[in-house]
Amino acid sequence: MFGSSHCSKILSALPPNRLLALDVFRGLTITAMVLVNNPGTWAYVYPPMLHATWHGWTPTDLIFPFFIFIMGISIAIVMNRAIANATDKSVLIKNALIRALKLFGLGLFLALFYFNFVDVSYSWIEAKLQTVRVMGVLQRLAIVFFFTVLIVLYFGRVGRAVWIGCLLLGYWGIMMLVPYSDDYGNVYQGLLQQGNSLTAWLDNYLLGANHVYYAKAVPFAFDPEGILSTLPAIAGALAGVFTGDLLSSDEVENSKSVTKASASHSLTHLLIKQSKIMLAWGLCLIVIGELFGLVFPINKTLWTSSFVIMTTGWALVTLAILTWLIDIKGWKNWSAPFVVFGANALLFFIFSGIVARVLLMIPVGKINLQAWIYVELYQPVFGSLNGSLAYAISFLLLSYLVMHLLYKRKVFFKV
Incomplete structure (x- = not known):
């Protein structure tokens, strides 16, 4: 095969x-x-x-943030061309919204696509439709995609970098400083426990216990692709946008249009330069993410800011290695x-x-x-x-x- x-x-x-x-x-x-x-x-x-049981990470925990990072690269490559050719941003926003809604709908379709033929008493309406999981992998991708497109459309490099900082530091601050309470009046603040965190509290009261992945978690049912925890995921996509800008710079495009005799050498030189930049940034982000994890633990389910930084680092290192193996060494x-x-x-x-x-x-x-x-x-x-x-x-x-x-x-x- x-x-x-x-x-x-x-x-x-x-x-x-x-x-x-x-x-x-x-x-x-x-x-x-x-x-x-x-x-x-x-x-x-x-x-x-x-996946890691709670704090910490395994190789499997890298997969979903890698997807978000790759989506950011694709957004940069496509949007740079679209922005250059478009005269009306509203058209781009409309197209992005339609695509996001389609992705979200496909996520709901997968959540509903099941019937238990083994159990004769099984009710699809009760077991699936009435308790459909609202969020999920495709749903998060849809939300992240749309808001990343908006940021790319209305903010330049500096603005996007500010957005990354605000999303990561803001999420950390919100999670640790904003108090919340349960139905019995107990007040909590700064907890990062299974079923007891600000993101769990928000999922529980906005989505409802019947519409999240961890429906039986206490005191608050929550979703690993929840509402609040989607915010730092946008930062991961924006990191992908910066990488996409690096890979689709004018210097790269010019190297493809030079004479055939010098094209190979020119492109190889640029790829080496790009891979070194990605590797350096990747290693730095891995270290920063691990250090940040000492105060805001690396946690895929909560999608903590340290998790985003660390996984972005590994994404850059992986892409740098692949570039060296495939496009440089052949x-x-x-x-x-x-x-x-x-x-x-x-x-x-x-x-x-x-x-x-x-x-x-x-x-x-x-x-x-x-x-x-x-x-x-x-x-x-x-x-x-x-x-x-x-x-x-x-x-x-x-x-x-x-x-x-x-x-x-x-x-x-x-x-």
Whole structure:
């Protein structure tokens, strides 16, 4: 499936001067997300493939902020051209709002797409529609996308940097200084506990306990993609915008239009310069994020400011390494499958979510098809942990067949 000729064919069809690192980064990120979201059973998962229980982080915690960072890069690349060609910003705002609403709607669709055929007494209206989870991955992406576009439209580099500072420091200040109370009159302030924080309090009273992920948390039900915790996520996207500006600067565009004899040397020189800048900034942000975490703990569920800074640092380091490996050293063949996944990242996410839910819906005796496949086929051969991982890898490989077919036919899903 992933032979040299197969990979070469994919890469040879790309534009000659295309910078692959960003495409591969997007593909690696969506691949990682689908991998960790689809184990054979949640009872047996290797710890690095799980989110941190609370404070701290695992490699899995990097995936979602990487997506937000990549979205920021894409916004910069697209918006820079759109702003240059547009005379009316209201058109750009309208287009951004429509896209955000579509993303939000797709998130709600995935939240509602499930029916328990195993339980004859199951009521979809009661179990899903009346208790639909309002927020989620796509919903957060939608909100972050729209507000990032607004900031990019109305603020320059300095303004965007100020926004990043205000969002991160402001979120920290709000979380630690603003008091809140429960229904019994107990007043809290500065707590960062599961079910007891300002963001949990806000989710509980604005969204309601029936419409969040952690519905049984006490004293406040909350969502890991909650309302208040979405604010610092915008800062992560704006960091991506700065990176996108670096990658699409006039200097880069000019290097692609010079004579063929000097184009390769010029572009390589620029890529080395860019990768060094990204690596330096990335390492600095990782250190700053970890140090900030000593006073405002790194926490993916709360999406703390230290978490945003740290994950942005790792995103920059990852992109710098990929740029060096792929676009500077020319080690490209291995990256072809991730180019395919990255080209249809949104469709891949939705497709994997639908297929995973369908496997859970189909009854096989007293269990569902997904559980039966794991218990009967994977666990006996590979064992519990490795069987769960093998199932997830098989899910990826089968998904690749579909994504590659769509890629060959140039079918790309956009909103």
